[in-house]
Amino acid sequence: MRQIPTKEIIEAVKDSAIQANYELGEDVLQTLRDSLNNEESPVGKEILAQLIENAQIAMNERIPICQDTGIAVIFAELGQDVCVVGGDFRSALEEGIRQGYREGFLRKSMCHPFTRKNTGDNLPIIVHIDVVPGNSLTIWVVPKGGGSENMSRLFMLQPSEGWPGVRDRVVQTVVEAGPNPCPPTIVGVGIGGNFEQSALLAKKSLLRPLGTSNPDHEQNQMEHELLGKINKSGVGPQGLGGRVTSFAVHILMMPCHIASLPLAINIQCHASRHVETVL
Amino acid sequence: MGNIYHLKTPISIEDIKPLRSGDQVTISGHIYTARDAAHRRLIELIDEEKELPIPIDGQVMYYVGPSPAPPGRVIGAAGPTTSYRMDPYTPRLLELGLKVMIGKGKRSKEVKEAIVKYKAVYMAAIGGAGALMARAVKEARVIAYQDLGPEAIRELKVEKLPAVVVNDTAGNDLYHEGQKMYESIENTA
Numbered sequence: 218m219r220q221i222p223t224k225e226i227i228e229a230v231k232d233s234a235i236q237a238n239y240e241l242g243e244d245v246l247q248t249l250r251d252s253l254n255n256e257e258s259p260v261g262k263e264i265l266a267q268l269i270e271n272a273q274i275a276m277n278e279r280i281p282i283c284q285d286t287g288i289a290v291i292f293a294e295l296g297q298d299v300c301v302v303g304g305d306f307r308s309a310l311e312e313g314i315r316q317g318y319r320e321g322f323l324r325k326s327m328c329h330p331f332t333r334k335n336t337g338d339n340l341p342i343i344v345h346i347d348v349v350p351g352n353s354l355t356i357w358v359v360p361k362g363g364g365s366e367n368m369s370r371l372f373m374l375q376p377s378e379g380w381p382g383v384r385d386r387v388v389q390t391v392v393e394a395g396p397n398p399c400p401p402t403i404v405g406v407g408i409g410g411n412f413e414q415s416a417l418l419a420k421k422s423l424l425r426p427l428g429t430s431n432p433d434h435e436q437n438q439m440e441h442e443l444l445g446k447i448n449k450s451g452v453g454p455q456g457l458g459g460r461v462t463s464f465a466v467h468i469l470m471m472p473c474h475i476a477s478l479p480l481a482i483n484i485q486c487h488a489s490r491h492v493e494t495v496l
Numbered sequence: 497m498g499n500i501y502h503l504k505t506p507i508s509i510e511d512i513k514p515l516r517s518g519d520q521v522t523i524s525g526h527i528y529t530a531r532d533a534a535h536r537r538l539i540e541l542i543d544e545e546k547e548l549p550i551p552i553d554g555q556v557m558y559y560v561g562p563s564p565a566p567p568g569r570v571i572g573a574a575g576p577t578t579s580y581r582m583d584p585y586t587p588r589l590l591e592l593g594l595k596v597m598i599g600k601g602k603r604s605k606e607v608k609e610a611i612v613k614y615k616a617v618y619m620a621a622i623g624g625a626g627a628l629m630a631r632a633v634k635e636a637r638v639i640a641y642q643d644l645g646p647e648a649i650r651e652l653k654v655e656k657l658p659a660v661v662v663n664d665t666a667g668n669d670l671y672h673e674g675q676k677m678y679e680s681i682e683n684t685a
Contacts, residue, residue, distance in 0.1 A: 258678060260660075267622055275573070275627035284563045284573035284626040284646075322572055324563040324646050333533045335645040364578045364601075364623065396671055397578050397601040399623035451679030455600070455622060457660070458674025488624045 218300045219352040221496055223309035226301070226354070230313020233358035233492040234289065235321035238281040241272040244427040245464075245489050252401060252461045261459030265401075268454075268487060283488045286323035287360030289314045289342045292424065296351035307344065310356075314342050326363065345417065354496040357424055365398035365486040371416055374478040380439070383408060383480050388446045390482045391463060396456020399486035402463045403427065404447065407481040408470040415479035422467035423485045424493075436468040443468075498661070506554035507595040509615050515661050517668035521619060522656040523596070527556040529650040531577055534641055535585035542588060549640035550649060553593030558657075559600075561646035562636070563626070571636045571652070573626025576600040579618070583607050590614040598659050602671055612667050619659035620670075632657040 249269050256262045275282040291310055295301075301309070318325055318339040325339040370390045374382050383406075391404055407418025431437040443466040453459020464487070473479055498518035503511055505525030515521065528550050530538070541548055559579055563572030579599030586597070587610035595616050600623040603611075611618055621629055635653035642648050662670040 258674075260674070264622055267625055267628060271622075271625040271628040274631070278627065280566065280569070280627050280630065281563050281573040282627060283624045284561060284575050285577070286563055286573075322564040322566040324561065324572070326561075326646065333644070333647075335647075337645070362624075367578065395602055395675070396620070396623075397580065399600065449680035451675040451677065453674065453678055455620065456602075456671050456675070457620070458676075458678045460678060486624055 219298055220300050220302045221354055222302050223304035223306070225496055226306070226309040226356070227313045227316065229356060229494045229496060230291070230310055230358060231317035231320065233356065233494055234314055234317030234323065234360065237358055237360055237490040237492040238286045238321065238323055239279055240276050241282055241488065242426070242491065245487070246272060248427045248464045249487070252464065256454065256459050256461045258453055258459035260457050261454040261461060264454040264457070265461070281323060282490070283362060284324055285326065285362040285364065286318070287362050287490070288326060288366070289339055290359040290361050290420070291342055291344045292357040292359065292421065293344065293346045294349045294355040295346060296353050297348050298352035299354055310344055311340055311342055314339060356494050356496070357491055359424065359491045362486050362488065365402065365484045368394035368398040369419070369483045370481070371412070372480045373412065374480055376476070376478045378478060382478070384443060384446070386480055387443050387466070387482055388450070391447050391484065392450045392452060394484060395452055398484045399488070400452055400456055400463065401454055401461045401487050403485040403489055404443070404463050404466045405483035405485060406443070406466060406468045407483070408468065408479070409473040410471050410479055411474065411477065412479060414471070415481035416483065418469040418471065419481040419483035422469040423483060423489065424491055425467050427465055427489065431468060436470055440466040440468050502656070503596070505556055507556060508554065512595055512615055512617055513665060515617050516664050516666065517661050517670040517673060519661040521659050521661060523556060523659065524655050524657070525653070527558050527652050527654055527657070529558050529560050529562070529652060531559060531561050531647045532581040532585070533644050533647040534649050535582050537641060539585050539588055542592070550651070552589055554595055556596040556598065557589070557594060558598045558652065562630070562650070563646070565636070571630050571633045574630040574633055575626035576621040576623055579603060586610065590616050598657070603663060608663050608667065608669065611663050612665055615665050617661055617665065618663040620662045621659045629657070
């Protein structure tokens with residue numbers, strides 16, 4: 218049994234939360250630079266250039282890329298040969314977020330659903346823990362902004378609607394969202410499973426670095442077809458018109474019940490923040 | 497791209513009239529931040545005919561909930577939030593003379609009609625460019641609803657805060673026009 222002290226987990230989560238919010242990943246930066254060549258609209262090009270400049274300012278001056286430093290989503294793969302010592306695992310994740318949001322001057326965005334009273338420390342977190350073989354612990358800290366989350370949708374389709382039904386709902390969701398989720402976006406698509414699993418698949422698909430291909434040939438083709446249609450919509454950067462409405466579509470698919478065809482669409486803004494740490 | 501204008505607060509109807517969708521504007525002077533929670537409280541005060549904590553007539557409202565200011569800075573990241581959440585409250589403020597709103601994303605039919613009726617403009621700033629936008633903010637102080645945290649109303653002193661006109665007094669809508677210009681024929685079929 219390998220022992221991992223909660224102190225190390227707290228540090229890792231704290232550092233990841235700050236890094237994710239200050240430093241746009243190289244995958245996103247490279248995609249932004251590539252998009253400058255694909256965008257025809259002068260306004261769209263200007264916006265993309267300003268997003269690159271914004272990322273540089275944030276990194277150099279150590280302030281967040283976006284004031285919406287997000288709801289703190291954490292994915293964790295805990296090796297079954299790991300023993301967490303010095304406290305419980307979930308509390309360590311929470312403490313890491315609490316410290317990171319305080320020490321990094323990140324915005325606390327969590328509130329009571331009706332009174333809207335702020336919880337003050339960006340808790341609770343949204344956490345998905347998988348127990349996996351091995352003796353390591355992998356943690357992804359994925360702060361998620363509210364604007365793009367609000368434009369996400371879930372459909373329980375009829376099986377007869379098939380791929381055309383899925384395709385049309387995805388394109389319709391992105392186009393109707395227009396400027397609201399801060400395009401260019403990354404469109405996470407979860408197909409199959411059940412009600413909650415499809416949403417989790419859509420969210421998890423966003424962990425895949427931008428610019429990488431879906432290893433599944435069928436899903437890879439579906440992603441290209443969807444992206445092609447979305448980028449013909451004319452929505453463009455910030456919804457002000459242009460070719461680059463979305464950077465990518467990411468699909469995760471699994472079998473579903475014989476009665477169902479679940480589809481979840483999780484939209485991610487251009488400030489796609491995810492930091493992976495292996496302990 | 498449209499014309500370039502520089503506005504100083506407070507804003508008059510004469511300042512607003514020439515602005516058309518697609519024009520680029522920079523704003524200097526004092527402006528007020530408010531998100532939906534603050535809007536709700538302002539409308540409650542108006543309903544009760546009580547005094548408001550900020551002036552509305554001729555003012556600029558920026559939809560933003562900034563991140564906390566680190567030591568040595570006046571504000572953290574300060575980009576726009578999505579505007580439709582303010583839609584249910586906005587016509588009431590336009591009626592009281594609010595002249596400029598800065599946010600991101602589409603407005604409701606009711607808001608667009610009120611913009612034309614009361615002669616105001618809605619502008620978009622770049623969503624997600626919070627670090628860049630913060631550079632225009634020279635001073636910031638909370639003046640109402642401290643308990644709302646990031647959603648408190650702040651008075652900001654800004655210098656050349658950049659935005660683009662989306663909805664103007666003539667009823668134009670840049671989101672609609674911009675998308676139409678780049679929409680592929682195949683997709684419209």
